Amino acid sequence: MIKLLVLVSALFMTSCATKVHGLRKTADFTYSNVVNGRLTIGGITHTTEKWDYKKKINLANQFRTDVQEQRKDIIIDSTSYLVKRMGRGLYREMLREIEEDSTLSEQSLTLLNQNLTDRRYIAFARIENDITRNSRETEDVTDTEGKATGDKKLTTTTNRDMDINFFVYDIRNKYLAWNGLIKKSGTNSLDYHIEKKNGLVQFFDLITGSKQGSLDKKYPYPKKPSERYILSRAFSGFAQNLPEKD
Numbered sequence: 001m002i003k004l005l006v007l008v009s010a011l012f013m014t015s016c017a018t019k020v021h022g023l024r025k026t027a028d029f030t031y032s033n034v035v036n037g038r039l040t041i042g043g044i045t046h047t048t049e050k051w052d053y054k055k056k057i058n059l060a061n062q063f064r065t066d067v068q069e070q071r072k073d074i075i076i077d078s079t080s081y082l083v084k085r086m087g088r089g090l091y092r093e094m095l096r097e098i099e100e101d102s103t104l105s106e107q108s109l110t111l112l113n114q115n116l117t118d119r120r121y122i123a124f125a126r127i128e129n130d131i132t133r134n135s136r137e138t139e140d141v142t143d144t145e146g147k148a149t150g151d152k153k154l155t156t157t158t159n160r161d162m163d164i165n166f167f168v169y170d171i172r173n174k175y176l177a178w179n180g181l182i183k184k185s186g187t188n189s190l191d192y193h194i195e196k197k198n199g200l201v202q203f204f205d206l207i208t209g210s211k212q213g214s215l216d217k218k219y220p221y222p223k224k225p226s227e228r229y230i231l232s233r234a235f236s237g238f239a240q241n242l243p244e245k246d
Contacts, residue, residue, distance in 0.1 A: 132224045133158070
């Protein structure tokens with residue numbers, strides 16, 4: 001069964017909720033239907049990294065925990081329930097479809113419909129982009145009177161940006177009921193104090209980027225923000241955008 005999704009106007013988005021890019025949903029994806037039909041977490045995949053099964057399950061459990069924490073008014077079923085009902089082989093195949101095709105096949109929807117007769121909605125997530133950027137900035141160190149001392153403060157920064165695509169399937173009717181992209185990022189930084197006595201050559205190197213290998217070794221960038229930290233924010237953002245009680 002095929003059902004068209006309608007584009008949701010930004011006017012319907014609350015100011016406090018995480019923004020969902022390209023949000024589409026069916027008219028029957030309502031609070032009462034989600035509460036009565038239950039929402040099961042299907043899992044999460046990555047388009048460029050090949051995660052092992054254990055990691056996929058661990059992150060799926062985090063997905064469920066973060067959504068349930070945000071939305072205590074809706075019962076969220078864990079991925080283990082889905083695996084138990086479908087079997088590990090069929091479950092792996094569904095994750096492969098989401099990872100490679102960004103959609104569940106008609107066959108998978110039929111099997112879900114047949115095996116999860118007491119559930120209606122299943123949520124999957126797929127990381128579309130995962131980008132890390134490094135930067136350096138220098139500024140003068142000043143004394144209590146605001147005068148430059150000749151020392152420098154060097155700040156190294158590592159940013160991580162992730163775009164996560166969320167899919168909610170209505171397995172009772174076998175179509176996509178909700179879909180949208182959530183963007184989240186994280187930043188780590190380190191500060192280094194460079195005294196004037198270290199010489200102007202070093203300051204010149206910082207500005208021009210020469211002797212890059214030496215700079216990277218002496219003033220390394222911080223580790224990139226953790227996957228779990230950014231995904232947790234995205235999962236919570238997804239939960240914020242689930243239907244609210246009228």
